[in-house]
Every structure is written in structure tokens, then in C-alpha cells.
Amino acid sequence: MTFHSMWVExxxxxxxxxxxxxRRFAWTGADAECRAWFEDQARARGLTYELDRNGNQWAWLxxxxxxxxxxxxxxxxxxxxxxxxxxxxxxxxxxxxxxxLRARRVEFTRPLALVxxxxxxxxxxxxxxxxxxxxxxELTAEQAHRLTDGDGITLPQAMERAGYDPDAIGPDPERLxxxxxxxxxxxxxxxxLDLTGDQVGIASAIWPHGRWRFDFRxxxxxxxxxxxxxxxxxxxxxxxxxxxxRREARLAGAVATFGKIAVEPNGVNAIPSLVRGWLDSRAPDxxxxxxxxxxxxxxxxxxxxxxxxxLDVVRESFTPLIEFEHALRDExxxxxxxxxxxxxxxxGTGAGHDAGILSATVPTAMLFVRNPTGxxxxxxxxxxxxxxxxxxxxxxxxxxxxxxx
Ligand code: GLV
Ligand code: MN
Ligand code: MN
Numbered sequence: 110m111t112f113h114s115m116w117v118e119x120x121x122x123x124x125x126x127x128x129x130x131x132r133r134f135a136w137t138g139a140d141a142e143c144r145a146w147f148e149d150q151a152r153a154r155g156l157t158y159e160l161d162r163n164g165n166q167w168a169w170l171x172x173x174x175x176x177x178x179x180x181x182x183x184x185x186x187x188x189x190x191x192x193x194x195x196x197x198x199x200x201x202x203x204x205x206x207x208x209x210l211r212a213r214r215v216e217f218t219r220p221l222a223l224v225x226x227x228x229x230x231x232x233x234x235x236x237x238x239x240x241x242x243x244x245x246x247e248l249t250a251e252q253a254h255r256l257t258d259g260d261g262i263t264l265p266q267a268m269e270r271a272g273y274d275p276d277a278i279g280p281d282p283e284r285l286x287x288x289x290x291x292x293x294x295x296x297x298x299x300x301x302l303d304l305t306g307d308q309v310g311i312a313s314a315i316w317p318h319g320r321w322r323f324d325f326r327x328x329x330x331x332x333x334x335x336x337x338x339x340x341x342x343x344x345x346x347x348x349x350x351x352x353x354x355r356r357e358a359r360l361a362g363a364v365a366t367f368g369k370i371a372v373e374p375n376g377v378n379a380i381p382s383l384v385r386g387w388l389d390s391r392a393p394d395x396x397x398x399x400x401x402x403x404x405x406x407x408x409x410x411x412x413x414x415x416x417x418x419x420l421d422v423v424r425e426s427f428t429p430l431i432e433f434e435h436a437l438r439d440e441x442x443x444x445x446x447x448x449x450x451x452x453x454x455x456x457g458t459g460a461g462h463d464a465g466i467l468s469a470t471v472p473t474a475m476l477f478v479r480n481p482t483g484x485x486x487x488x489x490x491x492x493x494x495x496x497x498x499x500x501x502x503x504x505x506x507x508x509x510x511x512x513x514x
Contacts, residue, residue, distance in 0.1 A: 110153075112205040112501055113494065119146060119197050123187065130190025130488035135228035135239070136164075136267040143185035143197075147225045150204050156223070161284055162277040163243040164227040164268065170207075171220030177289035179511045181206065181504060182224030184240075184463060188232050192490020194296035198478060200225050202294045202501045209505035210512075217512045219289060226463040233258045233267070235320065235387075236426050241463040245470055246280035253278055259371075285470050290437055290511050293464040294476040294504050296492050300483035301456045308499040310454040311441050312433055312475035315465040317398050318391035319427035323350065323409060326419040329374060329382035340380055344372070346412035346420070347384040353408035354388060354401075363392035363401045364459060387425075391459045395430060431465040437474045444510035445503055460485070476503055 123131050123139030133139040144166060151158040151168030159167040171178070183199025203223040210217075227240030234256035242248035254275065256264040265275030302310050325343035351367050358365035366389045373383040388405065392398035406422050413420040438455065445453045456477065464473045478492050478500035492500075 110150075110204070110208070112201060112498055115150070115201045115204060116197075116497075119143070119185075119201065120193060122146070125190060128190045128488055131187040131193060132189060133185060133187040133191075134189075134233040135186055136233070136271040136273070140186055141271060144225070147185065147200065151223070154204070154207065161244065161281055162279060163240050163281065164273050164278075165240045165244060166225040166227075168223040169220060170222070171217055173220055173222065173284075173287050175220050176287050178220040178222055178287050179508055180222045180224055180288050180291045181294065181508060182222075182226065183293050183295060184226045184229030186228055186230050186232065188230045188486045190488055191230070191232075191486055192296075192484070192488060194480075194490050194492050195298070195485055196229060196295075198296045198492065198497060198500070199294040202497070202504050205501040206504040206508055209501060210509055213505070213509065215509050215512065219512050220287070221508065221512055222288075229463055231426070234264050237320075237461050238428075238463050238466045239264075241466040243278050244281040244285060245466050246282065247466060247469070250279040282470075285467070288467075288471045291464060291467050291471050291473045292441070292476065292504065292507055292511075293462055293473075294478065294500055295460075295462060296485065296490065297456075297477040297480040298458060298460045298483070298485035299456075300480065302454060302477060302479040303481050303483065305454050307454050308479050308496045309445070309503045310456050310477040311438055311445070312458060312464075312477060313438065313455045314433060314457040315428070315431040315461060316391045316393055316457065316459045317395050317428065317430045318389070318459065318461055319398070319402075320425045321388040321390070321402065321406075322423045322425050323347070323386045323388060324421040324423075325350075325384045325386075325409075325413060326421075327380070327382060327384075327416065330380045332378040332380055335380060341417040342380050343384040343413075343416070343418045344381050346409065346416045346418050347386055349412040350386070350405065350409040353412075354390070354405045357401045357404035357408070358390065361392060361397040361401045361404075363390060363397050365390040365401055365405060393457070428461055428465060431468050433464075433468060433474055434472045437472045440510070441474050441476070441507050444507050448506050476500065476507065
């Protein structure tokens with residue numbers, strides 16, 4: 110199967126006909142279809158298919174028990190109305206690169222695996238990289254069991270309904286210890302490669318990032334009869350906090366986004382009793398991130414007090430600065446430079462990835478494929494097929510270099 114034919118097969122799964130974006134949330138029907146596709150691709154190539162205790166899917170060539178495996182892959186789930194590329198590009202490219210290695214008649218001296226990590230985006234349960242976090246022991250089974258989606262369905266209930274065993278989830282050190290190198294290919298989520306005119310780049314680091322939930326609690330009341338001075342309206346302190354987030358982020362050279370909100374009772378003619386907003390903030394370094402989040406929280410408390418509103422702030426997730434291992438990164442640069450004679454750009458990113466989670470225990474690297482608009486987490490996310498195919502070749506070159514080492 111060519112890159113193109115695999116790509117086209119996946120395009121129809123979980124696509125909203127109204128927005129044109131993808132809604133492939135963990136443990137839903139669309140997710141199941143993506144997983145079935147992965148398993149079919151693995152079996153069609155005669156690879157050994159494996160489902161791990163955390164719902165991550167693996168396709169093996171060679172004996173995993175031999176250890177020092179070279180692994181590549183990404184994820185197939187999406188954010189609400191996400192693009193086609195974030196995640197699937199890495200998975201499809203893994204199969205396409207594997208086909209390329211076979212066509213080149215590469216002799217494998219190390220086992221090779223392709224992987225699809227479950228629930229990378231955290232779109233449904235609020236926490237990103239659940240599959241890799243569980244495997245790495247960064248998220249305990251008890252913590253995962255407490256995760257709940259917007260409809261009150263718990264993660265164990267969702268897993269069970271999808272036919273998986275939630276009691277099995279937990280750390281998987283033995284499986285991770287088989288991996289000698291993990292390389293994740295991903296669409297770039299910025300325009301750095303477009304600006305340098307390169308098709309492919311190598312990741313240097315992932316900014317520290319996290320998610321915080323801000324609960325502003327006021328008093329529900331009639332929108333027509335309640336005098337302005339008598340109101341305890343949490344929407345006002347929330348709105349002021351959104352502006353403060355923008356200001357604090359600008360001052361610190363960081364980013365801060367309130368992209369999700371829940372309002373109760375959510376009636377046009379009622380002052381809200383609760384406004385719950387989720388802050389996503391990221392910065393090039395820990396100190397800047399701390400400054401931004403502390404500044405936003407301080408401002409939010411002042412606004413809440415001024416409007417007679419109560420505020421609770423809960424940190425729901427956090428990932429520290431990740432600096433990818435220099436030795437593996439340099440090896441990728443050497444392999445790719447040898448093929449093209451060019452210097453491959455090395456770039457940092459503000460986006461989170463399973464590669465970042467694994468990097469605590471496994472030598473890990475990432476390849477980025479040019480995104481001409483830089484747009485991501487949107488139906489408009491795009492990469493030209495030429496660039497995707499260049500990504501596949503780069504991944505195949507890297508894997509060939511690594512499996513022969
Ligand atoms: C995942 O894509 C994230 O960076 O939130
Ligand atoms: Mn993403
Ligand atoms: Mn991704």
C-alpha cells in the first residue's frame with residue numbers, strides 16, 4: 110500500500126460533515142475504527158500485532174524479547190474538530206517507512222515496532238498522553254480511574270464499553286525496557302520549516318506545559334430583574350481573567366489559552382452560577398511558565414473578590430521541559446545529512462507528544478514535516494503530499510540507520 114492509499118483510507122474515519130474536522134475521541138466508535146485500521150495494516154504486513162494493558166497498539170517485526178528495539182509511531186485520536194495530520198501522519202508514515210525498508214531489502218539486526226498510542230490528545234478525559242503516561246508510570250491506575258468525560262462517564266466505564274479491561278491498566282516497565290530508540294514523526298505545528306524552506310526537521314525540545322481548571326462560583330439569578338449592583342456574576346471575573354492571561358503571556362514570552370469553558374446553568378436569561386474555564390499555558394522555560402500561571406491566578410483572585418465570586422484553581426496536568434537526548438538527535442541529523450548533504454533544522458515546539466512522555470525512560474527523538482500555514486488542532490491543518498513523502502523517506506533513512514547499528 111502506498112502512503113497515499115493508506116492516507117485516503119483513514120480520511121473518512123471520524124470526520125464531521127459539518128466542520129470538516131476530526132472527532133476521534135478515546136474509546137469511541139471513531140477511535141475503534143482507527144484501531145481496527147491499525148490492526149489490519151499490521152496483519153497485512155505479517156507483523157505481530159500486540160495490544161498492551163493500556164490500550165496502546167504495537168506491530169512487531171522480530172522478537173520483542175531480544176530488546177534494544179527501534180520503535181516508531183504516533184497516535185490516531187484527535188482534538189475536537191482536529192486536522193487530519195496531527196497523529197495519523199506519524200502512524201501512516203511508520204507503515205509507509207516500513208514498506209520502504211522492505212523494498213530496500215534492509216537486514217534488521219534489531220527488532221522493529223510500529224505503535225499507536227491511545228488517547229494522546231486528552232480531548233475526552235482532559236489529560237493528554239494517557240496511554241504513554243500509564244505505560245511510563247507517570248499516571249497511576251487509581252488516578253486514571255478517576256478521570257471523567259463531559260457526560261460523567263468515567264475512563265473505566267468508557268474502556269469497558271469499548272471492550273477493554275480497565276482493571277489491567279498500569280505501568281509497563283518491561284515493555285518500555287525493550288525499546289532502544291523511539292522516533293515519532295509529526296506534522297510541524299508552526300511555520301519554522303516553511304520559513305527555512307525545509308521539508309523535514311528534527312525536534313530539540315518540548316516546552317513545559319500544563320492545564321489548569323478555574324472554577325468561578327457566583328449566584329444564579331434572573332437576567333431581567335436582578336439589579337447590576339446585586340449580582341454575583343462569575344462570567345465577569347472569568348472574562349477579565351481571559352484578558353489577564355493574554356497580558357501575562359505576552360509579558361513573559363509565553364502562551365496562555367482559555368479554549369474550553371462550561372457554564373451553569375447555561376441559560377440565556379440566567380446569570381450563571383458557575384463558569385469553569387480551562388487554561389492551557391506553555392513557555393520556553395519553567396520560570397516563565399510559573400510567572401505566567403501565578404500572575405493569571407493572582408489576577409483571577411482579585412477579579413473574583415471584586416465580584417463576590419468564589420474561585421478554585423486546580424492543576425489538572427503538567428509536563429516539565431523535555432530536552433530530547435542529544436546523542437540520538439545528533440545521530441538522526443547525521444543520518445539525514447548524509448543522505449541529502451544538507452543540515453537538517455533542529456527546532457523546539459510548544460506541542461506535547463507521547464515522545465515527550467517516553468523520553469524520561471527511553472532514548473527518544475522526533476521528526477517534523479513542514480506545515481505551510483503552521484495551523485494545527487483545526488480542520489485547516491495541512492501538509493503537502495510531497496512533504497509527507499519526504500517525511501516517509503527521512504523516517505525510513507533514520508530507521509535503516511538505527512536498525513543496522
Ligand atoms: C497536544 O497536541 C498538545 O500539545 O496539547
Ligand atoms: Mn495534538
Ligand atoms: Mn500529536
